[in-house]
Amino acid sequence: MDKYETIKAVGDGSFGSVTKARNKSTNEIVAIKRMKAQFASWDEAMKLREVKSLRKLNHHNIVKLKEVIHQKDSLYFVFEFMDNNLYEIISKNVSPPTESEIKLMTMDSLHGIAICHKNGYFHRDLKPENLLINN
16 A cells, blocks of 8 residues: 555445545556455455455456555555546535436446446446446
């Protein structure tokens, strides 16, 4: 975790908290999810459904898992950083998305879900906060 510099807290969910961070050597901005559960071993962490699915699924409509870090019984997922989520777009924008933007977000979401299903995975927590959007 030493190679990342925390920028700010992004959110807190049922299973973990997310921070925006910067890779010190590449300056790449990433999102780091720290799992709330503790994991005694690397093997235990690798058995998680989230790890298995995200390592297998490689598609532009699914957030990219860049790295998994196990350190002192804590587990961290390093993801590509996404600017917003659908909830923020709906609730914080003065003007609603246009019809074409809504169609694009819907198609992108459905493509991502289709890839999950095609690979035998089912997303069990679809909600606006979990539909990530990049500017």
